[in-house]
Amino acid sequence: xxxxxxxxxxxxxxxxxxxxxxxxxxxxxxxxxxxxxxxxxxxxxxxxxxxxxxxxxxxxxxxxxxxxxxxxxxxxxxxxxxxxxxxxxxxxxxxxxxxxxxxxxxxxxxxxxxxxxxxxxxxxxxxxxxxxxxxxxxxxxxxxxxxxxxxxxxxxxxxxxxxxxxxxxxxxxxxxxxxxxxxxxxxxxx
Amino acid sequence: xxxxxxxxxxxxxxxxxxxxxxxxxxxxxxxxxxxxxxxxxxxxxxxxxxxxxxxxxxxxxxxxxxxxxxxxxxxxxxxxxxxxxxxxxxxxxxxxxxxxxxxxxxxxxxxxxxxxxxxxxxxxxxxxxxxxxxxxxxxxxxxxxxxxxxxxxxxxxxxxxxxxxxxxxxxxxxxxxxxxxxxxxxxxxx
DNA sequence: ACCTGAACACCGTTCAAGT
DNA sequence: ACCTGAACACCGTTCAAGT
Numbered sequence: 037x038x039x040x041x042x043x044x045x046x047x048x049x050x051x052x053x054x055x056x057x058x059x060x061x062x063x064x065x066x067x068x069x070x071x072x073x074x075x076x077x078x079x080x081x082x083x084x085x086x087x088x089x090x091x092x093x094x095x096x097x098x099x100x101x102x103x104x105x106x107x108x109x110x111x112x113x114x115x116x117x118x119x120x121x122x123x124x125x126x127x128x129x130x131x132x133x134x135x136x137x138x139x140x141x142x143x144x145x146x147x148x149x150x151x152x153x154x155x156x157x158x159x160x161x162x163x164x165x166x167x168x169x170x171x172x173x174x175x176x177x178x179x180x181x182x183x184x185x186x187x188x189x190x191x192x193x194x195x196x197x198x199x200x201x202x203x204x205x206x207x208x209x210x211x212x213x214x215x216x217x218x219x220x221x222x223x224x225x226x
Numbered sequence: 227x228x229x230x231x232x233x234x235x236x237x238x239x240x241x242x243x244x245x246x247x248x249x250x251x252x253x254x255x256x257x258x259x260x261x262x263x264x265x266x267x268x269x270x271x272x273x274x275x276x277x278x279x280x281x282x283x284x285x286x287x288x289x290x291x292x293x294x295x296x297x298x299x300x301x302x303x304x305x306x307x308x309x310x311x312x313x314x315x316x317x318x319x320x321x322x323x324x325x326x327x328x329x330x331x332x333x334x335x336x337x338x339x340x341x342x343x344x345x346x347x348x349x350x351x352x353x354x355x356x357x358x359x360x361x362x363x364x365x366x367x368x369x370x371x372x373x374x375x376x377x378x379x380x381x382x383x384x385x386x387x388x389x390x391x392x393x394x395x396x397x398x399x400x401x402x403x404x405x406x407x408x409x410x411x412x413x414x415x416x
Numbered sequence: 417a418c419c420t421g422a423a424c425a426c427c428g429t430t431c432a433a434g435t
Numbered sequence: 436a437c438c439t440g441a442a443c444a445c446c447g448t449t450c451a452a453g454t
Contacts, residue, residue, distance in 0.1 A: 191381020
């Protein structure tokens with residue numbers, strides 16, 4: 037029966053890292069020092085191998101960034117799916133943005149040319165918003181309502197993280213104002 | 227009196243390019259081949275010099291990207307300021323995004339780490355939206371209303387350009403739905 | 417005063433050679 | 436089977452040398 041300390045026989049070399057560790061290291065670098073600092077060398081150093089070894093587990097830097105994006109979208113999905121109130125769901129998305137701004141911007145407003153996550157992941161991340169918007173707006177306008185709500189929420193959070201709200205004022209108040217008015221606006225019976 | 231063909235005397239060498247030409251070449255490269263293709267070498271080739279010569283006119287690649295962003299924001303400001311109807315202003319912003327998607331994404335949803343335009347340029351670009359939102363919402367809620375409208379518009383257009391609207395449906399209809407509902411929602415007397 | 421080739425430090429990526 | 440050093444082509448940037 038194999039144990040942790042079992043005899044390894046003629047096994048050449050045990051794995052020194054894993055894909056998960058690589059993606060995690062890449063996420064850390066992204067959040068700490070930005071996308072430019074997410075180099076194959078820096079990732080390799082974090083996981084304790086040399087850069088060429090990474091190519092045994094991931095196709096290249098672009099694919100690694102894509103994996104980071106997909107892992108981020110999964111985290112967002114898990115977080116949003118835990119709630120059913122539209123105000124709370126939107127607020128959870130904003131909280132995520134504040135905790136992991138670089139990851140949020142990577143997946144929610146990828147610049148031109150950044151490797152993009154697979155559709156399934158992007159879909160899952162906003163499933164909650166979609167569902168709740170449908171409930172509010174009725175089947176007739178479910179999709180339009182969902183797009184209005186998600187566009188506003190991602191736009192607002194992105195602008196907040198970008199520092200695009202430079203005119204002072206109370207950003208929290210603007211958020212509350214927006215949430216209230218938009219939910220009201222997409223609700224069918226008013 | 228100096229003319230175009232005036233005697234140049236002992237002038238060493240006439241300028242072979244200009245900052246404007248450099249920024250224009252960089253904008254073209256961004257739009258055609260993406261931010262990664264906007265290299266100092268590629269820009270230099272377009273304007274007919276070698277890469278090191280660019281440093282006589284611009285501090286480096288990051289600053290050049292920033293200049294492209296600022297020129298883009300000026301273009302957006304000019305375009306939006308030509309109108310006063312909120313629906314039309316929003317629609318002009320969307321039209322710009324479709325004409326120059328890479329430039330739009332660069333300035334409206336810059337990824338983490340991309341060099342960012344000076345506040346004054348960002349401010350000017352959305353001045354029209356701000357003014358019109360103030361008229362709709364009244365002084366009391368002018369800022370919140372402006373932020374709601376701009377967040378929605380930039381969020382929507384970014385998602386459209388990103389291909390984030392993957393669920394089919396009529397995107398134009400979703401736009402019309404959003405514009406109507408949001409303008410209604412931020413208008414004071416309803 | 418502007419432009420250039422050469423050089424430097426750094427990328428991502430490939431691959432033969434090690435264990 | 437995984438890991439590595441060396442190599443390659445490409446970056447951005449600097450600078451002495453040309454005109």
